[in-house]
Amino acid sequence: xxxxxxxxxxxxxxxxxxxxxxxxxxxxxxxxxxxxxxxxxxxxxxxxxxxxxxxxxxxxxxxxxxxxxxxxxxxxxxxxxxxxxxxxxxxxxxxxxxxxxxxxx
Numbered sequence: 020x021x022x023x024x025x026x027x028x029x030x031x032x033x034x035x036x037x038x039x040x041x042x043x044x045x046x047x048x049x050x051x052x053x054x055x056x057x058x059x060x061x062x063x064x065x066x067x068x069x070x071x072x073x074x075x076x077x078x079x080x081x082x083x084x085x086x087x088x089x090x091x092x093x094x095x096x097x098x099x100x101x102x103x104x105x106x107x108x109x110x111x112x113x114x115x116x117x118x119x120x121x122x123x124x
Contacts, residue, residue, distance in 0.1 A: 020098065022105035027072055029103065033065055037100050040075065040092040048088035066090060074099055
């Protein structure tokens, strides 16, 4: 994985969303919305942006006649997120700081 700052992921809302997705396999829309404390429309907009970039896969289905939307970080999304995190770690390291607050440089 090559460190690469990703402007698309770096936006605070998308960074929170992608980091949550990186820790899961498939996540329900409702879980994401509630975890991130977002409105349906705001989350939909962010997911559409990430889907357009190829960073997420969106699956729509029905459960007991109710629509259910599930989201998964794609392989490309995982690579972009890992590269972005590595780039952030390099930026922090250049300042002589530890990545985690309890680490000593």
